[in-house]
Each structure stands twice: as structure tokens, then as C-alpha cells.
Amino acid sequence: MAKGTKERILTKALELFAENGYAGTNVRELTASLGLVKSAVYKHFQSKEEIWNALLDEMIAYYAVRFGSAENLPPVPETAEELVRMTMRMVGFTVRDERIVLTRKVLSIEQFRDERARALATKHFLTGLTEMFTPVFAGMMEKGLLRPDDPAMAAFSYTAPISALIRLCDREPDRTEEALAQIEAFSRHFIRIYGGKTDE
Amino acid sequence: MAKGTKERILTKALELFAENGYAGTNVRELTASLGLVKSAVYKHFQSKEEIWNALLDEMIAYYAVRFGSAENLPPVPETAEELVRMTMRMVGFTVRDERIVLTRKVLSIEQFRDERARALATKHFLTGLTEMFTPVFAGMMEKGLLRPDDPAMAAFSYTAPISALIRLCDREPDRTEEALAQIEAFSRHFIRIYGGKTDE
DNA sequence: CCAAAAAGTGACCTCTCGTTCACTATTATA
DNA sequence: TATAATAGTGAACGAGAGGTCACTTTTTGG
Numbered sequence: 001m002a003k004g005t006k007e008r009i010l011t012k013a014l015e016l017f018a019e020n021g022y023a024g025t026n027v028r029e030l031t032a033s034l035g036l037v038k039s040a041v042y043k044h045f046q047s048k049e050e051i052w053n054a055l056l057d058e059m060i061a062y063y064a065v066r067f068g069s070a071e072n073l074p075p076v077p078e079t080a081e082e083l084v085r086m087t088m089r090m091v092g093f094t095v096r097d098e099r100i101v102l103t104r105k106v107l108s109i110e111q112f113r114d115e116r117a118r119a120l121a122t123k124h125f126l127t128g129l130t131e132m133f134t135p136v137f138a139g140m141m142e143k144g145l146l147r148p149d150d151p152a153m154a155a156f157s158y159t160a161p162i163s164a165l166i167r168l169c170d171r172e173p174d175r176t177e178e179a180l181a182q183i184e185a186f187s188r189h190f191i192r193i194y195g196g197k198t199d200e
Numbered sequence: 201m202a203k204g205t206k207e208r209i210l211t212k213a214l215e216l217f218a219e220n221g222y223a224g225t226n227v228r229e230l231t232a233s234l235g236l237v238k239s240a241v242y243k244h245f246q247s248k249e250e251i252w253n254a255l256l257d258e259m260i261a262y263y264a265v266r267f268g269s270a271e272n273l274p275p276v277p278e279t280a281e282e283l284v285r286m287t288m289r290m291v292g293f294t295v296r297d298e299r300i301v302l303t304r305k306v307l308s309i310e311q312f313r314d315e316r317a318r319a320l321a322t323k324h325f326l327t328g329l330t331e332m333f334t335p336v337f338a339g340m341m342e343k344g345l346l347r348p349d350d351p352a353m354a355a356f357s358y359t360a361p362i363s364a365l366i367r368l369c370d371r372e373p374d375r376t377e378e379a380l381a382q383i384e385a386f387s388r389h390f391i392r393i394y395g396g397k398t399d400e
Numbered sequence: 401c402c403a404a405a406a407a408g409t410g411a412c413c414t415c416t417c418g419t420t421c422a423c424t425a426t427t428a429t430a
Numbered sequence: 431t432a433t434a435a436t437a438g439t440g441a442a443c444g445a446g447a448g449g450t451c452a453c454t455t456t457t458t459g460g
Contacts, residue, residue: 005437005438018312019312019313020223020313021221021223021224021309021313022224023220023221023223023224024221024222024223024224024313026416026417026418027417027418027419028416028417028418036437036438036439037438037439037440038418038419038440039419039420039421039438039439039440039441040437040438040439042418042419042420043436043437043438044437047418047419048417048418048419105312108308108309108311108312109221109308109309109312111308111371112218112219112305112308112309112370112371113219113220113221113224118371118372121371122368122371122372125364125367126364126365126367126368149389149393150389153385153386153389156361156386157357157361157386157389157390157393160360160361160363160364161356161357161360161361163360163364164325164326164360164363164364165326167325167326168322168326170312171311171312171318171321171322172318172322185353186353186356186357189349189350189353189357190357193349193357193393193394194393205407205408226446226447226448227447227448227449228446228447228448236407236408236409237408237409237410238448238449239408239409239410239411239449239450239451240407240408240409242448242449242450243406243407243408244407246449247448247449248448248449401460402459402460403458403459403460404457404458404459404460405456405457405458405459406455406456406457406458407454407455407456407457408453408454408455408456409452409453409454409455410451410452410453410454411450411451411452411453412449412450412451413448413449413450413451414447414448414449414450415446415447415448415449416445416446416447416448417444417445417446417447418443418444418445418446419442419443419444419445420441420442420443420444421440421441421442421443422439422440422441423438423439423440423441424437424438424439424440425436425437425438425439426435426436426437426438427434427435427436427437428433428434428435428436429432429433429434429435430431430432430433430434
């Protein structure tokens, strides 16, 4: 049972930290739920805090490749309706991918006591989505799908409400369907308000 | 040193829970920072968890009188510029009032493990502001200050981005000025986009 | 002003925490 | 296959956690 134990510890740690926070998690339950004894963890990590730091390293690296690289930018939609579909696809992914959900939860919990968690939280909750959609909106404005405006401000106006509803899904998973419906309604509403020449 | 000790304990508990979370706070440092010895707390509360529950009671009650009652609804502005000023006044208050800031922090940390914190978090972060601004926007639409539309959707579109920036202030207080400026810019942008007959 | 209630103290209890360590079992390698 | 490194075990440790209790000090009210 040697292989991949380190990764399994990190995965389970993410789960438990997301549920009870770093301070509220003890290494006994962490290892026990992996079928190990508590001292085994110290063959892979020097301390509980090192688990936390390794987890943060992972989260930061994952964010960089998944959301931070330029080649992962979404394409500029050809129609307004395509923006809605693209949005729903991205949102559906981000609220159902367990790892990303848990990451957001951990960042919510730990953002006030860890500097790096704080920085990553700002990316996840605020700047990341806006930066991702700014070029999209710039392109849509060029195509006349949205009225000409500051694309960064438009992207912020679009993504911040969606982000708020994504966090509702994290907090109250039972209301996921409701939240997704509201995101779609908001997306259409946004297009109606910001819409340029609807005929193309 | 008897008077108000219970309140002082609750105030300090809010502070510490907001910094380190419930699990990350111990009653020794809680009482020590009040010039008491740890056993003194048990004259006022039966357990650490009872402190938590009393604190939540207080937060819920405070929210109800401060934001939940109908008579505290903001007035409908006479001009679009007045909406900006009203918004900045309210935001300025909510990011500088220590108690409210700490409450939001605690809710961020504890929302995933406590049912009542979860419910209050949704109010603070999502529905509260929207419900507060829905009648305001309905009134402004009637007056022709905003184009006729679903006032609830407009209020959500308006308050969610502002809420996101308020949370940035909680997370990174150094960026408060920047965030406030962005809120004001967003508010004016919103009015420009949603604006009805600007002449009155 | 004095008795009873409330508030505060300090020693102590038990439990659990993170961590260490000597030891065993497994795996990899030459 | 022998050997060395790696992974896992279980007992133990010290520190610190939340909580109790007998006792003293302070406050309150008739």
C-alpha cells in the first residue's frame, strides 16, 4: 500500500480541510480514513502544516494551468446565445468538479489566516473570472454583439453575480439547480441589457 | 470587574473566531486577553460551544434589526447620482464597522460546518442586499430613473458585484480604497447602462 | 450592614492533539 | 538473492485542549 499514499493524503486533506478547516482537522481521522495509522503520515510529510503547504502549492499550480494560462481562454462567441451556452458549460463544470468545489471551500475558510490562501481566494472569487471574460467581451463588442463599452467593467458586471451564485452552490448544494437557473436567467438578462445590434 | 463580562467575552470571541475560526480559538487566550483566567468563562457560559451559539444568536438578531426590518429600507433616490451617494454611504459603513466586518469573516469561515451560519451567510452575501435594493430599483424605474425591467434582477445585478468588492475589503484591507473606487465606478457604469430618461 | 448571590481564582482532571521512535514489512535495485 | 531504502506500525511523550471544583473576592439588595 505504498504507491500514491502521498497523493491520497493530500486528497483526503483537501476534503477534511474543506469540511472542518485546517485547525478543525486532526491527523488521526485523516490517516484513519485512508486505512493508515496516524504516524504513517510522517513518512511523507514532516508535519501537519507541511501537508497544508503542499496542498496550497498544488492548488496554486492547478489554478495556474487550469485558469491562468492564456491558451485556456474561452473563444469569442459568434452569437449572444452562444455566450449563454458557454457560460452554463463553464459554470456547470466548476460547480460539479469536486476538487474545485473543495478548493473554494478551503479558501473561504482559510483566507484570513494564510497569506497565500488569501491571494488565491481573490483570484478564485474576484479577478480570475473577470480577467477570463474581458477578452471575450472585447471580442463580442467588436463583433457588435454587445454595445461598445469598457470590456473589463462589462466582464466584472457579468462574472461577479455568477460568482456569487457559484458560491451559493458551494454553501447550499441543495439549491444548485435553482442557482443554475438563476445564472442562466441573469446571463440572458445581461445580454438584453448590454445587447448591441441583435440582428447580424 | 463583573459588569458586562459576558458581553466582553462575546465581543472578544467574535474577534478571535474571525481571525482563527472556532476550532482555532482556545478559551485560554480568549479569557487571558480579557484579563481573566480561563475558568472564569464558565461562570457565564456552560461551554465553548455555548459561546459560539450565543454569538450566532447575537449575529442573527443584529442582522434582523439592522438589515431585516422593513422600516430600515433605504429611500428611493430622486436622481441617479443620489443612488451613487447612497450606495457609497452604505458601503462605507459596512466595510468600516468592525462588528459587521468580523461577522462576515466568521460566516465565511464557519458557513460549511454550522447550519445557522450557512443560512446567515447566504443572507449577508447574497439575498440581503438584493432584497434591500429591489424596492429601491422598483421605485427608480417608476420615476423613470432606470429603464423599466425586473427590479429584483436589476438589484441582483447591482448588488452582487458590490458585495464581491466588499468581501475583497474584508480579505485584503489594504485594498479598501481601491475597492471603494471600483464600487463607485461600477455604480456609475451601472446607471449608464441601465439608465432611463436621464433628463428630469 | 450583613447575608446571599454572583464573579473570579488556581489547582487539577481527563482527553486529544501533533510528534517521535524503535521496530517490522515491503519494495526496489544491483 | 542480498541489501538498502522506503513505507507502515504501535506504543509513548509532552503540550495544550476543554472542563470541574472547592475556595475567595466582589457585588447586590433587604
